[in-house]
Amino acid sequence: MTSILGQILWLYMYGVLLAIVSISIYGVVVRPHILKKIIALTILADTANTFMIFIGYRLGATVPPILTTLNPSPSDIATFVSSAVDPVPQCLVITAIVINMAVTALLIFLSIQAYRLYRTLHVKELSRLRG
């Protein structure tokens, strides 16, 4: 079923996501500015979400996991089960997106407050300000 082109595209997508993960981990760990760390963290979270949706794909799936009728017959349900994509990763991702937004907002608020108090967001200089 999987053609060679399909497998190449799969590996390409996988490689792109891994590359973005590595860049964002570099941003979180190495960059000294807190704002850049936050940006890298959101990229990391979004990549993880894309990755989850990516592995939830099903070959030959044609419909989203939504029944189009409120009165389905057994054959409707059988067609639905045989043609819908996996709903579990989508459900996990929608939870992760909202938490990611809320946590990003909290981080931004805390870093604005830190900037007001210390006039810097550089982690080396922030760590020097003790007490």
Added chain:
Amino acid sequence: MASTIVLFVLTLVSVALGATAFTPSLDLRPLAEFYLENCLNQFNKDLWAASPEAVTSMLWDYRGLDTVYETTVFFLAIIGSVAAFRFGEAFLRSYEESKRKQRREEGLSLIVKVITRLTFVLIVALSIAIALHGHLTPGGGFQAGSIFAVAPLLAIAAFSRRFVEEFGLTKNTCLAIRTTGLITIALIALIPLLSIALGFTGVFIIQNQPKPWALQPSFPGFPVYLGPIWLAGTLILFNVAEFLTVASGFTLLFILLSLPEDFFRRLMGK
């Protein structure tokens, strides 16, 4: 530097190993198959969620407890942000009073203002439609709330913070709406447990539909439809409450972010 590289390689290896097991296949995982089969299976109502939308029925029924705790995380994040930016209403009023004289005409140009007036109504209408149809079509409380929060953000950018506050969306109103939404979610989740007092058995937290293994009298469940309107039990109630929570929570954050820096400097006595 060496430790950074080690951390880097370890993370990449773990991510890569975790993903190698999953390649696209023709078959679903058994768990996903169960959800797709049961979400609106009217011939076997033992495990159904009464919603044609598999994702929403998982989010608020099968994995409902997970979503309630996720809402708790959301609550804590917003409360933390508000606590970091805390100030008294009287202080803000006296600040506004002192700045009134030097205030010039506010906001962007007339074109932007007219377009914003139009899109404001459209965005709010769209978000309400998504929240009310969350159990029938893609979307739900989270998505609708995030869409709604764009409208005050646009209004703050095009007009000013005072324009949004004249609409009634002040800091305290947003906090009140958000608390109402959270209390509604908690109440709907606890109603099955509270029904033990009425003598019902076989209930559990965040129960939507009645379960066949419960002894009589079993919990009757929430209404699936009201005349021609499909309600899907708790799902529409949860979606609307979550819409209120998320929409007012993000609006609150945007209002706080749009307060002038000068105000906070004066607040901290600098």
